[in-house]
Amino acid sequence: MKRLLRRLLSGSGPDPGTPLRGMVFVSVDCEMTGLNPARDDLLAVGAVALRGTRMDLSATFRGLLRPACPVRPEGVPVHGILPGEAAHGDEAAAELARLDDWLAGFATVPDAGSGAGKGAGVPVVLLGWCLGLDEAFLAAGRKRAGLPARTHPRCDVLDLFRHVRARGGA
Secondary structure, eight states: OHHHHHHHOBSSOOOTTSOGGGOEEEEEEEEESSSOTTTOOEEEEEEEEEETTEEEEEEEEEEEBOOSSOOOGGGHHHHOOOHHHHHTSBOHHHHHHHHHHHHHHHHTSBOGGGOTTOOOBOOEEEEETTHHHHHHHHHHHHHHHTOOOOOOOEEEHHHHHHHHHHTTOO
């Protein structure tokens, strides 16, 4: 399983020799006003860190964003965010900058296994189901807010599921 996970990591990810216990996975989930990042807006971003193979509930992120486009009533049963709640969300620029700072905080924590003085940070990998959609909305939100683009190493659980299923394991 560890070899499969390493193979599914994409982007300029951590060194393949990095043990899982020396990595931080950040499980990300976004709620949106629709499914088109060119037309729809982010409503909320949630994330939790997994240090190695353990979830760290003390390292979570929650952000409610005020969308520029209306919250469609048909989406409320999916994301559970009412129009009035969304209207009280924060500006996208502020929340996305806060998310970027939160993620950057993991990369600056020295890896305990790296030895003193090496200054190597803990590798951070985004984790999610159908992660490309969340990433597209985060990128569109950053662009609209005038924030710089960000990319992270990633592992899409949907890809893992497809691989296991194709091999007859699901």
